[in-house]
Amino acid sequence: MASALEELQKDLEEVKVLLEKATRKRVRDALTTEKSKIETEIKNKVQQKSQRKAELVDSEKPAAVVAPITTGYTVKISNYGWDQSDKFVKIYITLTGVHQIPTENVQVHFTERSFDLLVKNLNGKSYSMIVNNLLKPISVEGSSKKVKTDTVLILCRKKAENTRWDYLTQVEKECKEKEKPSYDTETDPSEGLMNVLKKIYEDGDDDMKRTINKAWVESREKQAKGDTEF
Numbered sequence: 704m705a706s707a708l709e710e711l712q713k714d715l716e717e718v719k720v721l722l723e724k725a726t727r728k729r730v731r732d733a734l735t736t737e738k739s740k741i742e743t744e745i746k747n748k749v750q751q752k753s754q755r756k757a758e759l760v761d762s763e764k765p766a767a768v769v770a771p772i773t774t775g776y777t778v779k780i781s782n783y784g785w786d787q788s789d790k791f792v793k794i795y796i797t798l799t800g801v802h803q804i805p806t807e808n809v810q811v812h813f814t815e816r817s818f819d820l821l822v823k824n825l826n827g828k829s830y831s832m833i834v835n836n837l838l839k840p841i842s843v844e845g846s847s848k849k850v851k852t853d854t855v856l857i858l859c860r861k862k863a864e865n866t867r868w869d870y871l872t873q874v875e876k877e878c879k880e881k882e883k884p885s886y887d888t889e890t891d892p893s894e895g896l897m898n899v900l901k902k903i904y905e906d907g908d909d910d911m912k913r914t915i916n917k918a919w920v921e922s923r924e925k926q927a928k929g930d931t932e933f
Contacts, residue, residue: 724918780832794857836873
């Protein structure tokens with residue numbers, strides 16, 4: 704059974720064939736738009752596949768061996784909570800005993816769309832957290848950190864106050880929006896393309912319908928010939 708990525712690639716090839724045959728402006732515009740959508744979906748799926756592969760490779764790497772005289776290896780922080788007020792986005796990181804180490808061991812660097820936290824020499828280890836592509840810009844000068852009992856609180860000052868953040872990062876927003884159904888590429892990646900062509904056909908005049916029919920038949924014949932030769 705072909706994967707969703709393979710199906711999208713087949714859709715793209717078919718759209719290209721139809722685009723070569725189409726002469727009507729409305730048909731070409733609609734097919735060009737659909738081509739861009741499919742290319743974007745293919746790019747996203749390839750990136751997701753590469754990211755999963757990279758994560759798998761990272762998970763298989765052994766932990767760094769550090770000499771006893773050092774502060775140990777660095778642990779990436781992945782668990783955190785966040786909320787917001789009118790002026791701040793607040794990120795809470797739980798680290799047992801963090802309030803007992805020197806203040807200078809807890810460092811946070813801010814940019815307009817990111818921050819990174821480094822906690823050094825906590826129970827023989829260092830801890831780091833890097834968050835890029837924040838949903839909206841923050842004020843570097845107005846942002847800060849606070850160390851409380853077993854907790855580091857990062858305060859990102861909103862550049863635009865009284866605005867709500869639905870997500871912490873742009874990546875999180877894009878992932879959530881991709882989950883919203885447009886057409887189901889997992890079950891039938893061709894459905895969106897078929898709907899576009901069907902709408903063009905139904906709305907078009909006789910010349911447009913003849914153009915689509917001709918291009919469709921030639922595309923199918925070309926595919927059938929290609930399958931036979933293979």
